Amino acid sequence: MQRTGSQIIWECLVHEGVRTVFGYPGGAILPAYDAMLDYPVRHVLVRHEQGAAHMADGFARASGEVGVAIATSGPGATNLVTGIATAQMDSSPLVCITGQVPSKLIGYDAFQETDISGITLPITKHSYLVTRVDEIMPTIKEAFYLAKSGRPGPVLVDITKDAQQASTDWTWNDAPVKLRGYQAHRIPAKSDMTTAIELIKAARKPLILAGQGVIQSNAMKELRAFAEMIDAPVALTLLGLGGFPASHSLNIGMMGMHGEAWVNHAIQEADLLLALGMRFDDRVTGNLKTYAPHAKKIHIDIDPSEINKNVRADAAIVADLRETLRELLDMIEASSHGPWLKYIASMKGDTAVRDIQRLPDNGHLYAAHVINDIWRLTSGNAIIATDVGQHQMWEAQYYHHNDPRTLITSGGLGTMGFGLPAAIGAKFAKPDAEVWAIVGDGGFQMTQAELSTAAQEGVKVNVAIINNGYLGMVRQWQEFFYERRYAATPLRSPDFVKLAEAHGLVGLRAEKRPDVDAIVERARQADGTVVIDFRVEQEDSVYPMVPAGADLDAMIRRPEPSVLVETADDPI
């Protein structure tokens, strides 16, 4: 069957199960856009290619499937770069297809020529330049295979215009992809398992550190059975939230820079850490020299390059987490650690009066209130995409996730501007879910143009702007470490209500705690995307905080206010 390269692109996408793509057209990708009209794929026209990459990423994180972004050559392709780097740092499966100038013009500084496969080489799992029509199908097949297998990640396929325009005889090849030197599937080695089991048996104070690998290997059930079997508390990384139910009695909360104080103390006192699908990021460990000094470490990760990278492992298992946990469950005996769990609970007691309840009573609205109220009013069932900054940390602390793929957030790169487009992408992946974007006034303004995409596509996401009038997280660092010299952090914003209305969307505003419930409910009931401007306290900070590079238990705690908003007896 004769097909043009452009048609082959869409044939491949359809065979890979793709129904939605996010993109922006231009000259070098025009043949592919022309062919698109004949295929059953929905194209979402973004307002900036960064938005396309983040939407594809949000789609991927919400669904577990590969997200697809499309752009033209030159500026279209370079606009994808931040989104690709974001996906790479958080191992999110993307396929990005870009048009390239005709192959004969490559190297001549042709109009809108840029070496995007070169530029993205260090920030992709792999990047390809395709110059011949017969290479299109095998390359796209490989790209999907690479993006989703093993440790997932973004793959870029750059296709010249002449390859899109040429024709070839074509049939879909069902054969599985084989790549020399690439080992997607790894089986746990018996000897490593034996060492791990001995360490588990010997432990009196074991602690599970669960990361995004739990979600990516779909090991939620196995993790639960494993934690219950060895009666060990479970702490989560930011990206692991939702991988183990917040409501489970063994869940002790988030670890790290803005984690729970008792979690960080427990890590420092544990005699065994079981690191499951997490990579000991520096936000998680603090000072490596003093990190968990009494603990043996078992590290289970599918990527061998993570083992002994930041923290030395006493036992390492390089394999898929779900398969490993299944095998371990067959091999270990049940144990119990009552005194250790009680001890952690007693540390919780010391800080049981949570931060939210220590807020000063000055009539202001606090971000923690807003997010806690959104959690309560959505019964914890919404998918939340966040931006980056203080509001992101408050989300992690006050929206309690019971289910995987319900928190979508840029952890590794910390990309401001991620929240709104990621929420739109998540809504396309899960049209029946309630989707919220919780964003800062700063980050929202970086990609706010995607409101126009939401309006044109008729998708409903609720956008909660935690408007503190500052680049809050940077202001917090200036407050703590730069003597309150607020260089370039006070931030003026447009009238967000009018901005929403200019897009034909509903805009709402809340300035006082008692307004929050009604406003959130109005947003949930309204048709289409809603923007809410939550005017919160301007100089609030996220506590606890481990200063960058400090010992994990050297946390800055919230100062005691003279008059409290709430007491420990109030429900949260």
Ligand SMILES: Cc1cc2nc3c(=O)[nH]c(=O)nc-3n(C[C@H](O)[C@H](O)[C@H](O)COP(=O)(O)OP(=O)(O)OC[C@H]3O[C@@H](n4cnc5c(N)ncnc54)[C@H](O)[C@@H]3O)c2cc1C
């Ligand atoms: C402002 C800000 C503050 C932050 N503060 C904190 C904080 O306080 N606490 C915190 O935890 N994070 C914090 N982060 C996030 C932090 O930077 C990291 O992104 C996060 O800790 C990484 O979590 P992770 O290791 O679970 O996920 P990833 O980085 O995604 O790593 C997942 C690991 O799982 C492995 N894996 C994937 N699939 C499988 C599989 N099938 N089987 C086995 N293994 C698999 C991967 O190889 C990888 O090593 C913060 C980020 C920002 C922007």
Ligand SMILES: Cc1ncc(C[n+]2csc(CCOP(=O)(O)OP(=O)(O)O)c2C)c(N)n1
């Ligand atoms: C693209 C990008 N530029 C700069 C930063 C550095 N940075 C991290 S948090 C932050 C402030 C975010 O402000 P805002 O969006 O208002 O959120 P808030 O912290 O106030 O909740 C900045 C500038 C970043 N993470 N990403």
Ligand SMILES: [Mg+2]
């Ligand atoms: Mg702000």
